[in-house]
Amino acid sequence: NAGVMQNPRHLVRRRGQEARLRCSPMKGHSHVYWYRQLPEEGLKFMVYLQKENIIDESGMPKERFSAEFPKEGPSILRIQQVVRGDSAAYFCASSRGQGLSTETQYFGPGTRLLVL
Amino acid sequence: AQSVTQLDSHVSVSEGTPVLLRCNYSSSYSPSLFWYVQHPNKGLQLLLKYTSAATLVKGINGFEAEFKKSETSFHLTKPSAHMSDAAEYFCVVRIYNNNDMRFGAGTRLTVKP
Numbered sequence: 738n739a740g741v742m743q744n745p746r747h748l749v750r751r752r753g754q755e756a757r758l759r760c761s762p763m764k765g766h767s768h769v770y771w772y773r774q775l776p777e778e779g780l781k782f783m784v785y786l787q788k789e790n791i792i793d794e795s796g797m798p799k800e801r802f803s804a805e806f807p808k809e810g811p812s813i814l815r816i817q818q819v820v821r822g823d824s825a826a827y828f829c830a831s832s833r834g835q836g837l838s839t840e841t842q843y844f845g846p847g848t849r850l851l852v853l
Numbered sequence: 854a855q856s857v858t859q860l861d862s863h864v865s866v867s868e869g870t871p872v873l874l875r876c877n878y879s880s881s882y883s884p885s886l887f888w889y890v891q892h893p894n895k896g897l898q899l900l901l902k903y904t905s906a907a908t909l910v911k912g913i914n915g916f917e918a919e920f921k922k923s924e925t926s927f928h929l930t931k932p933s934a935h936m937s938d939a940a941e942y943f944c945v946v947r948i949y950n951n952n953d954m955r956f957g958a959g960t961r962l963t964v965k966p
């Protein structure tokens with residue numbers, strides 16, 4: 738049973754380009770979460786999605802960032818017109834979606850974005 | 854609002870000695886608490902979680918944590934450190950009906966030979 742998959746593992750972009758980060762949840766999981774980890778900091782929640790729905794995007798920056806989780810295929814975190822401050826590790830997690838606060842989230846290996 | 858504070862940004866121990874990583878939480882409701890470990894350039898792995906059952910929770914790799922409501926603490930311990938325990942450890946809180954998990958800033962554990 739494969740875990741949460743993220744690709745690419747490393748992504749280099751120049752300022753102004755777009756970054757697309759992909760996340761495939763664990764088999765049987767229908768809920769996806771995105772987190773950002775800035776250097777020397779803990780993870781910060783960005784967005785929570787179910788298939789075709791954004792449930793909570795309270796942690797997403799207001800501009801340039803968007804996320805989707807289509808009916809088919811992986812979840813995508815999209816960053817338009819990247820700036821140097823977007824350089825970070827972006828982690829995806831998935832859960833079964835039972836809606837319980839005790840539910841475990843399983844994390845992927847992360848995508849490390851570097852903006853030059 | 855819920856939050857966690859990890860009291861030490863860096864802990865250094867000798868191999869074979871006990872490990873104590875401290876975490877205090879703040880929550881208006883009964884929280885669920887988690888400890889995750891992150892090895893360099895790797896994803897996060899769940900060590901253990903507290904879900905209002907037993908207050909002493911045993912996790913993987915010999916780690917355990919005790920939930921103390923009176924002290925609002927959830928400290929992580931291990932009787933004897935191993936070199937492979939060197940990593941970043943995150944204490945996490947999630948409350949009922951909340952979609953996000955609040956991470957502490959992390960504690961970097963160094964294990965000396």
